[in-house]
Amino acid sequence: xxxxxxxxxxxxxxxPYVYDYVMREGLPPTIAETSSALSRSPDEVRxxxxxxxxxxxxxLQKGSGEVLMANPFSAVPTPFLVKAGDRYYxxxxxxxxxxxxxxxxxxxxxxxxxxxCSTAMxxxxxxxxxxxxxGIAHFAIPAAHWWDDIVFN
Amino acid sequence: xxxxxxxxxxxxxxxxxxxxxxxxxxxxxxxxxxxAWYSPDRREPEWxxxxxxxxxxxxxxxxxxxEFWRLPR
Numbered sequence: 001x002x003x004x005x006x007x008x009x010x011x012x013x014x015x016p017y018v019y020d021y022v023m024r025e026g027l028p029p030t031i032a033e034t035s036s037a038l039s040r041s042p043d044e045v046r047x048x049x050x051x052x053x054x055x056x057x058x059x060l061q062k063g064s065g066e067v068l069m070a071n072p073f074s075a076v077p078t079p080f081l082v083k084a085g086d087r088y089y090x091x092x093x094x095x096x097x098x099x100x101x102x103x104x105x106x107x108x109x110x111x112x113x114x115x116x117c118s119t120a121m122x123x124x125x126x127x128x129x130x131x132x133x134x135g136i137a138h139f140a141i142p143a144a145h146w147w148d149d150i151v152f153n
Numbered sequence: 154x155x156x157x158x159x160x161x162x163x164x165x166x167x168x169x170x171x172x173x174x175x176x177x178x179x180x181x182x183x184x185x186x187x188x189a190w191y192s193p194d195r196r197e198p199e200w201x202x203x204x205x206x207x208x209x210x211x212x213x214x215x216x217x218x219x220e221f222w223r224l225p226r
């Protein structure tokens with residue numbers, strides 16, 4: 001296996017590890033946790049995180065290189081709190097918050113608020129259906145520019 | 154992508170932020186998009202991100218056909 005193949009093989013282990021961890025724990029793993037769990041050096045994990053970010057699979061925190069987003073999950077609190085089972089998650093946006101129960105394949109309640117006035121808005125997803133939701137979603141940025149500034153988007 | 158109480162609240166938000174109005178979609182359509190986009194299991198080693206054609210085909214299948222949903226090539 002050449003170096004490129006080794007990098008691809010590592011990324012195919014790191015990505016499932018990150019997603020398995022965040023789905024189980026509610027937050028993505030750190031570089032140190034991933035390094036320890038996969039018996040790879042922190043530099044190898046950091047480089048893998050960066051390749052996954054370059055591929056628009058992860059978004060990293062500036063400076064530290066830790067995971068900020070493993071879409072649809074956020075590593076930091078957002079206005080989109082999702083409760084599924086006995087676990088809480090944060091979605092990056094309303095699309096991602098609705099994607100969390102789809103990824104978990106579980107019922108969920110989304111505690112969100114109006115982007116304009118912060119009025120509390122609760123959405124419930126049961127058996128794969130959205131129940132009696134009030135409100136609308138606004139996509140401010142055209143799809144062609146979503147990744148220009150994915151954190152704002 | 155934010156949640157709003159009503160169209161009026163979107164208009165006010167756009168004015169406050171000095172941003173043009175984007176696409177407003179009903180929550181059931183947003184939910185269909187979220188389900189389709191995130192259902193594939195990203196823990197599977199062979200999972201891969203949709204390419205541009207696949208992503209646009211999914212948008213189109215769900216009724217998102219305007220220029221707004223065109224991805225960069």
